[in-house]
Amino acid sequence: MPESSPALRHRPSEDLQALLTGTIFVALGVLMFKQVGLLTGGTAGVAFWLHYATGWNFGLIFFAINLPFYALAYQRMGRVFTVKTFMAVALLAVFTNLLPQWMGFEYLHPAATAIIGGLLMGTGMLILFRHKASLGGFNVLVLYLQEKRGWRAGRIQMALDCTIVLLAFGVTDWQHVLWSVLGAITLNQTLATNHRAGRYMAH
Numbered sequence: 001m002p003e004s005s006p007a008l009r010h011r012p013s014e015d016l017q018a019l020l021t022g023t024i025f026v027a028l029g030v031l032m033f034k035q036v037g038l039l040t041g042g043t044a045g046v047a048f049w050l051h052y053a054t055g056w057n058f059g060l061i062f063f064a065i066n067l068p069f070y071a072l073a074y075q076r077m078g079r080v081f082t083v084k085t086f087m088a089v090a091l092l093a094v095f096t097n098l099l100p101q102w103m104g105f106e107y108l109h110p111a112a113t114a115i116i117g118g119l120l121m122g123t124g125m126l127i128l129f130r131h132k133a134s135l136g137g138f139n140v141l142v143l144y145l146q147e148k149r150g151w152r153a154g155r156i157q158m159a160l161d162c163t164i165v166l167l168a169f170g171v172t173d174w175q176h177v178l179w180s181v182l183g184a185i186t187l188n189q190t191l192a193t194n195h196r197a198g199r200y201m202a203h
Contacts, residue, residue, distance in 0.1 A: 010131055018131040019088050025124030026135065027095035029117040029187075034058065035105055036113045039168045039180040040121065040187065041161020043069075043137030049164075052171040059093035066136035073140045077147075084133035085140070092135060110176070114183035122190025129153070129191075158188035 010018070033040060039048040047062040066089045073082040128134055134143055138160050146153040161184040168177055 015084065015131050015133075018127050019084065019091060019133060022124040022127035022131075022133070023088055023091040023095055023135075024099075025127065026092055026121045027099050027124075029119075029121035029124070030058070030092075030096050031099050031103075032105065032108055032113045032117040032120070033180075033183065036108050036110050036179075037172060037176050038110065038113060038117070038183055039165050039172070039176075040118075041138070041157065041164045041184045042135070044135065045161065045164040045168075045184075046137075049168055049171055057097070059096040062096070063089060063093040069136045069140050072144075073134075073136070076144045077140065081132050081134075084128075084131065085136050088128055088133045089136045110179040111182070114179045115186050118183040118186030119190060122187040125187070126191060126194050152192055155188070155192050157191060158185060161188060 030040075030044065032038075033048070034051075037052070039045050039052075043065045044062060046065055047058055050056055050061050051058040070082055070086060073085055077085075125135060129143065134140055138157060142151075142153045142156040142160075145151045145156055162181055165177060165180045165184050168180060172180075
């Protein structure tokens with residue numbers, strides 16, 4: 001039976017569960033990174049940079065930064081992808097504000113945070129990708145390039161993310177930048193290993 005068969009497509013309830021699970025995983029990684037003072041790539045990295053520089057709310061910044069990317073998502077990836085991505089971005093903005101009220105970490109080592117937080121965010125994004133959703137921004141671009149050109153999403157995302165993290169010297173010290181690079185590599189290696197073009201085609 002081909003993978004595109006309707007019997008193998010995700011039901012709306014499965015998509016909703018994936019959106020909630022994926023964004024919670026990413027939000028946990030964000031919570032860990034915020035406590036230690038690390039950054040990541042993509043529009044989340046830009047939101048981190050502005051949050052550290054200004055003290056503005058991370059969730060609101062992240063939501064606002066992604067608004068211009070929905071036009072590209074709709075044009076290149078379609079209505080369903082765009083709606084799911086909007087929901088995922090909105091959920092992440094909400095969870096990054098709610099999770100600190102529900103839980104906290106007594107101590108986090110930067111190295112462990114970079115690796116565990118990167119794994120959490122990478123796994124959360126992988127869940128979203130497999131349900132035809134993303135966290136907007138560069139996710140839209142790399143998924144488009146993977147589907148249309150066959151380029152590995154994780155590899156492209158890694159190059160973009162590491163570039164953004166390296167631009168963070170203005171808001172943090174070199175040690176935090178190095179740990180942030182480790183986190184970006186961990187996140188994107190998770191995607192590169194587990195999300196290859198043609199390997200998973202369910203809708």
